[in-house]
Amino acid sequence: MSIVEVTFPSYTLRRSVTFKALIPNEGGYTPGKAGEFSKEKRKTLYLLHGYTGDCNDYIMNSNIGFLAGINNLAVIFPSGENSFYLEDIDKGEDFSRFIGEELVAYTRSLFRLSEDREDTYIGGFSMGGYGAMINGLRYPETFSKIISLSGAYIALNIADAGVYLPDGVSDEKYQRRIFGEAEQLRNSNKDPRFCLENLKAAGTQIPDIYLVCGAEDFLIESNRKLHRFLIEQEIAHLYKEGEGVHNWVYWNKHLELSVQWLLGKEESEQDK
DSSP states (O other): OEEEEEEETTTTEEEEEEEEEOOOOOTOOTSOOOOOOEEEEBBEEEEEOTOOOOOOHHHHHHHHHHHHHHHTTTEEEETTTTSSOEEEEETEEEEHHHHIIHHHHHHHSSBOOOOOOGGEEEEEEEEHHHHHHHHHHTTTTTTTTEEEEEEOOHHHHHHHHOOOOOSSOOOOHHHHHOOOOOOGGGGGSHHHHHHHHHHHHOOOOOOEEEEETTTSSHHHHHHHHHHHHHTTTTTOOEEEEOOOOHHHHHHHHHHHHHHHTTTTOOGGGGOO
């Protein structure tokens, strides 16, 4: 397994940015012998961190390295700052295009990654769960599967209320900057329901969705709201709650289960 740190000039963010990557070295390593590494292009998961985090979060707090290694899965970790992986017109930054276009193209040119939709996935927790959902739906031709762990779907509540809802973490000024005008949010592509409605109306293939949130998580109601919408729209998805709060205990459990799901492996007994 190789851990790679890359800094490069981003045209979508208008500055140099850094990401990290886990690249499995299938073929193994024997001291004193030249390795024969696989030339097969790898399946890839773009994994997004939560609010206040960065590209180190998963490497420091999860077993993603082990999961990537045993499954020959490349994993890319961008730093999304506190952007919700959306565009910021005032700052001239477009994290959505960075995730959905630039980062995918750049990493495919740099590493031996599959260019097939069926082999390209996006996931995240909390803010990253929202970012994975939104950008997976904005770029359905790129990503075939979406993992959302305890997604921060505060946009759904703001859109339905038509007003900003300061929550102790984000205030009105921040929410306005991220999501735009509250009364216009429901009919914008910052609301995953709007994205899903448009994809369905256009007959576009919707990525497979793994949507989970702990029953005791403070974000559970907005996740249930999205789940109910998916049911109403007859959009196939996997949804689970189970005991859990907003922490790495819950995310690590479902990170392992979601990787099994990505690769079409049978669910473990504890997930049945």
